[in-house]
Each structure stands twice: as C-alpha cells, then as structure tokens.
Amino acid sequence: MKKLLILMSLLSATMLSACGYNTLQGQDEQIKASWAEVLNQYQRRADLVPNLVNTVKGYAQHEEQVLTEVTNARAKVGQVNVGNDSYNDADKLKQFAAAQGELGSALSRLLVVSENYPQLKADGLFRDLQAQLEGTENRITVARNRYIQAVQSYNTTVRSFPSNLTAKFIGAQVKPSFTVENEKAISEAPKVDFGGGQ
Numbered sequence: 402m403k404k405l406l407i408l409m410s411l412l413s414a415t416m417l418s419a420c421g422y423n424t425l426q427g428q429d430e431q432i433k434a435s436w437a438e439v440l441n442q443y444q445r446r447a448d449l450v451p452n453l454v455n456t457v458k459g460y461a462q463h464e465e466q467v468l469t470e471v472t473n474a475r476a477k478v479g480q481v482n483v484g485n486d487s488y489n490d491a492d493k494l495k496q497f498a499a500a501q502g503e504l505g506s507a508l509s510r511l512l513v514v515s516e517n518y519p520q521l522k523a524d525g526l527f528r529d530l531q532a533q534l535e536g537t538e539n540r541i542t543v544a545r546n547r548y549i550q551a552v553q554s555y556n557t558t559v560r561s562f563p564s565n566l567t568a569k570f571i572g573a574q575v576k577p578s579f580t581v582e583n584e585k586a587i588s589e590a591p592k593v594d595f596g597g598g599q
Contacts, residue, residue, distance in 0.1 A: 421564025425573055428555040432576065435548035436488040439579065442541045443478070443501055449537065450475045450508070453530045457511060460521035467507075467514050474500070474507040488552070491577035498579060508534065545579060552578050 454468050461468075481500045487493040512531065515521050522528070556575045559568040568574070 420567040421558055421561075422567050422571070424558055424564060425555070425568060425571070428551065428558055429573075431551040432488060432548070432555055433485065435544070435551040437485060438544040439541070439548050440483065440485075442537060442544045446508075446534065446537045446541065447475055447478055447504070449530060449534055450504070453508075453511065453527075453534065456524065456527045456530060457515060457518075457521060460518045460524070460527075461514065464514050467510050471504075471507040471511050474504040478504050488548075488579070489576060494577055494579050505538075549578055552576050 450471060454471055457464070458468055478500045481493075481496050483493055483497045487497065512534075515527070558564050559573050559575050
C-alpha cells in the first residue's frame with residue numbers, strides 16, 4: 402500500500418509538471434516581479450521631478466509654462482491608480498502609459514528649455530539631476546523590456562499545447578503587454594548636453 406501511494410504521488414507530480422501548471426505559476430511570478438520593477442523605476446523618475454523643477458525655477462522663472470507642464474504631468478502620473486496587479490488590466494496599462502508618456506515629453510521640453518540658460522547648465526545640482534534622470538530613463542527602458550519579455554513568455558505558455566489545457570482549467574488568460582503609442586520616443590533617454598563643460 403505504501404509503495405502504491407509513493408507511486409501515485411510521483412505520477413501526480415510528473416503529470417502536474419508536464420501539464421505546465423508550475424511553469425505558468427513561475428512565469429506569473431516573474432511578471433509580478435518585473436511589473437514591480439517597472440513601477441519602481443517610474444517612481445524614481447517621478448521623485449526626481451520636484452528637485453529638477455525647483456532647480457530650473459531658480460534660473461528660469463519666466464519659463465513658467467514649461468515648469469507648470471512638468472508639474473501637472475507629474476501630478477497626472479500620481480492620479481493614475483496603478484498597483485502590483487494593474488498588469489492584468491489593459492485599460493489601466495494604457496492610462497498609465499499615457500500619463501508616463503506625457504511626463505516624459507514634459508521633461509524633454511524642460512531639458513530643451515534649459516539649453517537657453519548657461520548658468521543653469523553650469524549648476525552642479527542641475528547637472529547631477531540631469532545625469533540621474535538619464536540613468537533612470539535607461540533603467541525604465543530595461544525594466545519595461547524585462548516586463549514585456551516576461552509577459553511574452555507567459556502568453557506563449559498560455560497559448561501552447563498542452564499547457565493551454567491547464568491554463569483553461571485554472572482560468573489563466575493571456576495578459577496585456579505594456580505598450581505606448583510612441584514607443585521610440587519613450588524608449589529614448591533624454592539627450593543631455595553639457596555644452597562642452599567639464
């Protein structure tokens with residue numbers, strides 16, 4: 402009797418691993434981790450905005466429109482309600498991508514305006530913030546790419562035989578990917594030009 406129970410346990414474990422259940426669970430966890438990193442990097446960028454705006458404001462008070470656009474775009478990002486499970490909702494992903502795209506565009510305009518102020522470009526804090534922003538944009542691109550790859554792997558498993566049978570049985574569905582309308586513009590880090598400085 403004991404041998405039969407051991408044999409049945411081994412057979413059950415083999416069937417579960419062959420059906421793709423464990424693979425689906427592992428890939429779902431990878432998506433969660435990747436999405437958390439995407440959110441983390443976007444939060445890092447949002448945290449840089451107030452210091453960047455305040456630094457520019459000190460040198461370029463009459464650029465109020467650009468500063469207001471950046472501040473409003475950051476506020477809009479904060480209003481989009483995303484969490485650790487938002488990656489399952491295509492509409493939330495679209496809203497989040499749109500808000501992040503607006504913030505990215507506003508930051509790019511701010512950096513272009515800064516070119517008109519040599520003293521601002523020479524300010525050590527401003528240069529430091531620009532470098533941090535550029536690094537953060539690169540991290541965002543890497544995090545988004547990892548997330549997109551994790552979703553692609555999961556979706557392939559959900560749609561491939563025989564794991565698609567398991568996916569149907571447990572209710573696993575294809576997950577939406579995180580895309581933006583202007584992918585090329587979003588994936589490019591802002592250009593930082595120190596005008597031949599140090």
